[in-house]
Amino acid sequence: xxxxxxxxxxxxxxxxxxxxLMTTAFAFAGNSFSIYAIIYSALLPVTAxxxxxxxxxxxxxxxxxxxxxxxxxxxxxxxxIMIIASSVVCAAAELIAAAVKNAAGFKPDFSYFSNFIGGxxxxxxxxxxxLPFVMKAGVxxxxxxxxxxxxxxAAIIITSRFFIxxxxxxxxxxxxxTAFIIISVSLLLAVSVSILSIKISISFYKKKNRT
Amino acid sequence: MSNKNAIELxxxxxxxxxxxxxxxxxxxxxxxxxxxxxxxxxxxxxxxKIILGALQADSGEITVLGHNVKEKSFDCVKKDIGAVLDExxxxxxxxxxxVGSILKATYDNFDEKKYNDYLKRFMIPxxxxxxxxxxxxxxxxxxxxxxxxxPKLLLLDEATSGLDPLIRDELLESFSxxxxxxxxxxxxxxxIVSDLEKICDYIIFLHKGKIVFFEEKDKLLxxxxxxxxxxxxxxxxxxxxxxxxxxxxxxxxxxIRKDGIPKNFKCEHTTLEDxxxxxxxxxxxx
Numbered sequence: 001x002x003x004x005x006x007x008x009x010x011x012x013x014x015x016x017x018x019x020x021l022m023t024t025a026f027a028f029a030g031n032s033f034s035i036y037a038i039i040y041s042a043l044l045p046v047t048a049x050x051x052x053x054x055x056x057x058x059x060x061x062x063x064x065x066x067x068x069x070x071x072x073x074x075x076x077x078x079x080x081i082m083i084i085a086s087s088v089v090c091a092a093a094e095l096i097a098a099a100v101k102n103a104a105g106f107k108p109d110f111s112y113f114s115n116f117i118g119g120x121x122x123x124x125x126x127x128x129x130x131l132p133f134v135m136k137a138g139v140x141x142x143x144x145x146x147x148x149x150x151x152x153x154a155a156i157i158i159t160s161r162f163f164i165x166x167x168x169x170x171x172x173x174x175x176x177x178t179a180f181i182i183i184s185v186s187l188l189l190a191v192s193v194s195i196l197s198i199k200i201s202i203s204f205y206k207k208k209n210r211t
Numbered sequence: 212m213s214n215k216n217a218i219e220l221x222x223x224x225x226x227x228x229x230x231x232x233x234x235x236x237x238x239x240x241x242x243x244x245x246x247x248x249x250x251x252x253x254x255x256x257x258x259x260k261i262i263l264g265a266l267q268a269d270s271g272e273i274t275v276l277g278h279n280v281k282e283k284s285f286d287c288v289k290k291d292i293g294a295v296l297d298e299x300x301x302x303x304x305x306x307x308x309x310v311g312s313i314l315k316a317t318y319d320n321f322d323e324k325k326y327n328d329y330l331k332r333f334m335i336p337x338x339x340x341x342x343x344x345x346x347x348x349x350x351x352x353x354x355x356x357x358x359x360x361x362p363k364l365l366l367l368d369e370a371t372s373g374l375d376p377l378i379r380d381e382l383l384e385s386f387s388x389x390x391x392x393x394x395x396x397x398x399x400x401x402x403i404v405s406d407l408e409k410i411c412d413y414i415i416f417l418h419k420g421k422i423v424f425f426e427e428k429d430k431l432l433x434x435x436x437x438x439x440x441x442x443x444x445x446x447x448x449x450x451x452x453x454x455x456x457x458x459x460x461x462x463x464x465x466x467i468r469k470d471g472i473p474k475n476f477k478c479e480h481t482t483l484e485d486x487x488x489x490x491x492x493x494x495x496x497x
Contacts, residue, residue: 003317010305010313051302055341060301062265063294063366064317067286211267 004066004074005081008048015047023089028097034090035119039153041086042123045075046130046146050139058209072135072201076194079127083120090116122153124190128197136204216274217241217364217396218262223271225257232257232420235271239413241363242393244386246407246428247400248487249417255400256297258417259368262398263294276364290318293357297369300349303342307335307352318360329355333381347378354382358389365389367399371406379403383410404484416487423490428483435486436478439464447473455489465489 023037052058061071129149133142216238223235232254239245247255260266261273264280273280278288301310307330315321330337333351344352350370357365365386371379387410389395401407407414407428414431416423424431435454445456445463452471457464464479466489472478 003313003315006309006316007302007305007313010309011302014304051304055300055302056296056298057300057302059260059265059296060294062260063263063289063292063296065286065289066317067283209265 001066001070001074001077003064004061004070005078008045008074008078011048011051012044015044019044019086020089023086024093024097026090026093028093028100034094034116035122036154037090038083038086038116038119038123039126039150041082042079042126043130043146043150044082045079045127046134046139046142048078049075049134053138053140062209068206069202072205073198075131076127076198076201079131080124083123087116087120090119121186121190125193126150126153128190128193132197132200132204135201136208138208215241217243217276218398219272219274220258220262221272223258223261223268223273225254225261225266225268230254230420232261235422237415237422237425239396239398241396242390243412244390244397244399244410245413245415246404246411247398247415247417248402248404248407249400250419250491251402253417254420255417256368259294259296259366259398259400262366263292264289290320290360291363292366293360293362293364294366295350295353295357295368295370296366297372300353301341301356303340305341306338307341307355308337310341310352310356314356314359321360323359326355326359329359347374350374350382351378354385358385363395365395365397365399367397367401369400369402371399371401371403379406386410404482404487408483414483414487416490418491431483431486432481434469435466435481435489436469436472437464437466437481437485437489438472438476439479440476444476448476454486455492457492 019037019041022040023034026034026037058071126149130142130146133145136142137145218237218239220235220237223232225232230252235258247258249255257266261268262275262280264273264275264285275285276288276291278285301313305313311323311326311330314326315323329335330352333348333355335348335352335355341349341352354367354370357367367386371382374382383406386397386399390397397410399407399411411428413425414428415425438448439462440448441462442458445465448465448467449471452468454466454468456466466481466486469478
C-alpha cells in the first residue's frame, strides 16, 4: 500500500501549500475555525480519486500486485493521515498565532481540544459516508451528494459550536464513568461506521471496476 | 497446471449490452510473442483486461503464469506481469522520477538502474509532468515502467498505436529484446499489422468478439496466398480453398489455401495484412 499512498501524495503535493495557508489563516481567525481545515483535509482522498479517474489509473493499478482491498483502503488511510497531519499543523499554527497575538495567558482549554476532536470526528465520519458513494458513482456523480453532506456538516458546525463546547464540557465535566462511556461509544461508532464503509466501498469498487 | 503456457483461456465469455465476447479458447506458449489483431470493438482490450483480472469473465477459466485469475494468489502473480494499457496511465500530476519511486514501493524486484536506463534510452524527461507528455512519451514511460521489474509476461494494449514509425520501431525492438529470455512472453494488441508481422510468433485474429484464427505467423504466410485471376480462370479454383475474395469487372482477387491453387497460376506477394483482411471478408460472407 506504500506505493499507492506515495502516488496519492505526489498527486496532492500541490494542494498541500493551500491546506497549510488555509490552516494558518484559520488559526489566526480563531481556534474554532480550525475545524474547517481538518474537514478540508479529510476530503483530499476525493481529489485523489478524481485524478485517478481522469487518467483511468484503476485499470493500470489492476495490473499491479495490489488487492482491491488495498486499493480501496489506501484512500481511507490517506484521509486519516491527512486529518492527523492537519490537526498537528492546526495546533502548531494556533500556538504560533497565540504567540503573535501576544496572548501570554493562552491556555488550551476544553474548547480548544473539543474543536480538534470534533473536527477529527466529523472528518472520519465524512470519509466513511462519502467514499462509498464516490466508489460507486465516481467523483463527478457523487459530487452533488457530498456537496449536500458538506453543507450539512458546515451547518451543524456553525449552529452547534455551542453544542460542541457544551458537549465537551459535559463529557469532561461528568463523572469518569460517564465520560468514559460517551467517549467509548463515540469511538466505537466511528470505528464501526468506518469498517462498514470500507466493506461497502470494496463491494462497490469491485462492481464498478471489475465487471 | 502446466507452465508451458503463459496464458490459457478456456471457454471464456463476457457479455455487455451491445457486445459479446464469445467462447474464447487460447493457449499461448511461454517464450512467444503473440499479436492480437481485430477491428475497433472486436474485444481485444476486453481480453487483455480479463487476463489481468481487471475484468471478470461471465464464464470460462483463465490461467496466467500457471495461476487461475480467480484465486487470491493471483494478486501476487501480478508482480511477474508488466502491462501497458491504452489510455490508462499514471495520474497526470506526477513525473517520471516519481513514477520510479512509486514502482520501487510497489515491486520487490523493481530495478531502479534499469528504469533510469530506459528513461535515458527513450529520452523521457525525468521531471516533466505526465500531463505535458506526448502520447509517444506516455507509451515509452509505460513500457519503461512495465519492463523494469523483470516481468515474465508483458501485456500491451495498443501500445504502439498513434506513434510515428521511428518510435514504433524503437519500442518493437525493446519487446524483441525482452523475449530474448525464453521464459518471457508478450501479448500485444495492435491495429498495425505490419508491426505484428515484424515481431510476432503467433497471430490471434479477433472479429466481432470471436477468434477467427490463432495460428503461427509463419504457418499463415506459408499456407495462404493471394491470387488475382479473371472471372473465367477463377472458376478453376476449388471453392473450398477460397477464404475470401473481392471482385471487380476486370478480375477477382482472392485469398486461398495454397494447396487449392491450380498449377501454373501465379501467386501475388501476400502479407499478413492481406490474410487478415480476406479472412474478415470471408467472415462477413458467412
